[in-house]
């Protein structure tokens with residue numbers, strides 16, 4: 001007699017038919033909890049639900065009623081990663097798939113320059129295609145750096161956000177600096193897996209145009225997924241009182257040196 005608490009491995013066909021049921025009719029991705037339904041009982045995923053007003057299958061209104069039966073079935077199977085089209089072959093149980101997809105090496109990235117105010121780039125793609133996308137669409141916003149970069153900003157405007165992409169060390173970085181709440185904030189973000197962002201640091205050097213004063217500050221890069229505003233608020237960037245930075249302006253021009261290196 002088999003032990004009654006022993007779990008039977010899920011039959012592969014059954015697993016596949018549950019997966020078929022879990023396909024969202026709108027985005028075609030597998031649904032994770034909460035799965036809600038329309039008046040006639042069609043399911044929709046938790047990402048599309050809030051975006052569409054009517055059921056994609058029958059046009060009936062969507063309800064907040066959850067499909068617990070399907071949610072429970074979902075707990076018994078392994079979900080293939082949604083980045084399978086871009087090469088991920090991994091599959092995880094429901095409680096791990098969402099986390100995996102945020103750290104997955106094959107995940108889709110937004111265009112890094114979509115962070116720049118006024119740049120409505122909607123491109124998304126795998127990491128391997130980011131550089132190509134930038135080179136074709138945003139070439140003027142790219143700086144290629146070998147070592148230290150000397151930057152000269154003619155007539156620095158404290159109400160403007162200066163955003164660029166920097167290619168260095170064989171990697172891509174997003175850089176933004178601006179003045180907000182009387183602070184000069186300088187942020188560099190690593191365009192790659194979040195866990196690897198702490199492998200890099202950036203250094204900013206300001207030198208007085210007419211005296212010996214000098215400020216040299218370093219900070220560890222943050223992942224590109226974090227919003228630049230959140231980084232500024234958490235203080236994980238270079239932040240200097242703008243009153244201090246003003247002393248380094250020559251006329252209105254801002255000059256500084258920066259570098260990105262491995263920690």
Ligand SMILES: [Zn+2]
Pocket residue numbers: 024025026027028029044045046047048049
């Ligand atoms: Zn969906």
Ligand SMILES: [Zn+2]
Pocket residue numbers: 038039040041042055056057058059060
């Ligand atoms: Zn429906």
Ligand SMILES: [Zn+2]
Pocket residue numbers: 081082083084088089090100101104105106
């Ligand atoms: Zn994956």
Ligand SMILES: [Zn+2]
Pocket residue numbers: 111112113114121122123133134137138
């Ligand atoms: Zn773009």
